[in-house]
Amino acid sequence: MPLNLSANTIQEALDRADSRHWTRTPPHSIPARLTYLLKQNRHDTAALAYRLQTTPADLDALRTAARTSQDHPLHQAVEREVIRLWQPRVRRQAHDAILANGGQMMLSFRAWLGFTAAAGTSDDPRLRFLTLTLNTPYPELLFTAQHNGTPEAGLRDILSDALGACYFHRGRPAHLQEKVSLDRIDYLEFYY
Incomplete structure (x- = not known):
């Protein structure tokens, strides 16, 4: 998923290092990533929007957009959140x-x-x-x-x-x- 494994925060750097231990690939498309994140947030769009520091309307617009730039800040925030949440058991096993x-x-x-x-x-x-x-x-x-x-x-x-x-x-x-x-x-x- 991410080509860039470096970060400028410690949390993100740890998450990206954990991504080397994944056994499955996370969702690639923005709609699939948002579906995964909504499932992790009990389908609460407002809670996910708050976590990503945006609005529910922006999330809906991102989900229905035909294409978005990889450099778009919201696109990057969604990617960081998927990386943070993906395969927690695999992550803990690698740490152990x-x-x-x-x-x-x-x-x-x-x-x-x-x-x-x-x-x-x-x-x-x-x-x-x-x-x-x-x-x-x-x-x-x-x-x-x-x-x-x-x-x-x-x-x-x-x-x-x-x-x-x-x-x-x-x-x-x-x-x-x-x-x-x-x-x-x-x-x-x-x-x-």
Whole structure:
């Protein structure tokens, strides 16, 4: 379904990484995707429209349109929602298998990353492009937060802590006051 497996939010990047483990292909056409999403929302068009940040009339227009551009924001929102909801059991089985086999995941990203320590010292945020391995317990924390519907800010806190442990400290114990800041994500992709 998606050719682009990168994202600019942590939730979407996790969902797109999960899509590599699907056993069936999700619906391709907009009407089929909307039918699937409506079924997941108990056929409540208003609830689905709210979730996609649009109106029920816009959803009906999208469903009946002959063709829509892949770049249309509503088209992209529908695709993201299908990716988020497709095959939840397969997703959980993949997560369990990953955690049972050492719990590692790769992360590739480009974002503004900085470091703040006690006594006001800091490495001011700057644009960095990195590929790192996230070790235990961070994959499990990210999966648990994803399953619990943790908002993006909570996922960002977990990933910031993981980056601090994996990049800045590289196995050395961190001081309690040190904090990594992860801002303005341009590109983010998980591999597991």
